[in-house]
Amino acid sequence: MTIDKIAWLELAEGRILSTRSKGKDVYYLPGGKREPGESDVDTLVRETREELTVSIDPSTAVHEGTFTAQAHGHPTGVTVQMRCYSARYEGVPTASSEIAEIRWLTYEDRPRVSPVDQIIFDHLHKTGRLS
Template sequence: MSQLPDLLVAAIALVRDRRVLMVTARDREVYYMPGGKIDAGETAAEAAAREALEEVALVLDPAELDELFEVVVQAHGEPDGRLVRMRVFRAETDAAPFASAEVGSLHWVTTDETHRCPPAGAEVLTRLAAYGLID
């Protein structure tokens, strides 16, 4: 049996008032971090900034994104054993995010919403809380 390659993704953590920005896709209930796959020739920070623009209309400078941590867990909706490697970057901006065409709606969440997240998102919430960034 061939091993499926890990999904390499990057996401932003925009924290305000001890809550982090998460999004839901259209007609779906699952909360996830704004982010997506890292394209060939792109750094993780560049991918995080591109996805932030595409999903929540935030213009971020990849050079100013601080990598917080990497989450490695079973990929949501993928065959058993397929892992997602999500590199999470702290985003700092006063701009107001808004949902793009790719996103259904925005949510400011705490660990109270962990049950609404796939494994990677749940792990991100746990780690952000451990860092004292969110409730």
């Protein structure tokens, strides 16, 4: 089984915006699962608005890569496929009701994120975008 998710990559000064949901012990990139009939960009816009109260500009969305790993907190063999996008936004990232914490992470924080995010961190570090 594969869980299909969309994530927003927001990088600044070698750090990446991450969130920790209430009741979770690791950080995740902002985003989530698509609803029926949604495109990747529709999901990106909805999820970032729900989680961080920011407005993504859909015309600026750029696919940055697709990454797959064991799904955190799921039985062995359940994977997550994360389609990652960067995009400009308006507003100030603010934690919504489901988000306990927003934090800017660096590559040193890699052990504190989900397995798929670790792969994304490796890619961003190797390409010089994550310090």
